[in-house]
Amino acid sequence: MSKNYKKASNPEQIPALFTDAWMKRDADMLASLFTEDAEFVNVVGLWWHNREDIKEAHAYGFDKIFGDSDLVLRESRVKYLSDEIAVVHARMRLKNQTPKGEVNTPSLRQNIFTFVVQKLESSWICVSAHNTDIIPGAETNIIDEEGEFKSVNYRD
Template structure:
């Protein structure tokens, strides 16, 4: 890793750097041994090994040509040794599918819950949330499909 874990903000920075190198092991190393990670679709991994395995698969299959760009971070200290870091990122280059041959850029917000150890900061838990512009929530239809909706716009 090119930086040390000397501040909470280094967690998202190093996450992005490891992602762009396709280094699932280094992503997982940012987490506690019993770390938690929830991805954008709600898949939930409960240990560093599970986080590594899931990211290894994703970086080889779904995101093998992708680039993450960190666009903003905001840190809220809960105590001198505990913080919540929100990181806005841009994802480009996701692997195409037959349904979506030219995937566009996605923007997400990561929430990292971090704490200071004797040798630097570590992540206890993280969640990644897709940003869906101009939408308020999701709704499930009769075919069990999720749709982003905006209740401010009348559908009647």
């Protein structure tokens, strides 16, 4: 990561910088938002433990899964835990994921990102991130007797 990528001067900028890196398909730029020993959990529970692994995972994703995708930041909120630590939640929308198998036109996905950020010197950097899909109409997940994973709603 030899380029001088833009740094976040406040926690609110992290989701926008993440989205910008995503739209540029720039895994180095995306990884620059994270500390060397950052943690990242994706929507299916894959867990990366450092900046280099986060970069490699996103480079693969941009190449194979999200090459034509469109990620839009819808809303974000910041909760300061101290003057130097904050939690940033960001609601996003993803479209144009690469088709796979019998899914020729993947539908829109919505997600919530949780970024835990820390102020180091004069900028903010992400120490941990977790991405969660929003499943419309669902309250939780369940695995049936055949081992099939499903999202369910106990209210209906």
